[in-house]
Amino acid sequence: MKKLMMLSLMIIALFGCNGESQEKMKDEKIKEVVAANKTAIDLLLGSSPKEFSVKTVDGSLFKSAENKGKYWVVFVYQNSYLNKSESYDLVSELNATHQKYGKHFPMIGIVNGFSDDATEMTKSILEARFNFKQIDNTQGPEKDEVINENVYCTPAKILINPEGKVVYNGCGGKTETFDALLDSLVRTNRM
Known part of the structure; x- marks a missing residue:
């Protein structure tokens, strides 16, 4: 037994x-x-990111394929940058870059980070008042990232050339170096 x-x-x-x-x-x-x-995008310097389509916070669809044959810009940053700090105002800085170069270079922003409330995050991105399209790539308890990109240092300023290759990937605040690169392309008519 x-x-x-x-x-x-x-x-x-x-x-x-x-x-x-x-x-x-x-x-x-x-x-x-x-x-x-998930859309896996390689944004490291020298890489050629595959084409991707992602819904933006305004409800439109961003299609990277539409930028084929021209230079275009990707900004990647954490959601904490949506609010101005005592020492840095990312939104103002990127809007100034867009105002100066947006007619020459398509631009997209990718917002990373963690958010408990997807609706609140979308509201925060919209209230930041960027002058160009934004992709909410934050994650939370009931939301996964929509893009699996390999940017490890933010805020990142990335330039992709007409052949689809990342030719610049700069990290950190301030856009003087990046703006100088864009200005050089505009002056030499290489857009």
């Missing part, structure tokens, strides 16, 4: 663990599929 009871407990333990293990494997597989379906 003890042997039968011991065997029963072992069988229950095996099936119980196996069921839990299968459930865990199923959850992991779902996460892998979701991660694989």
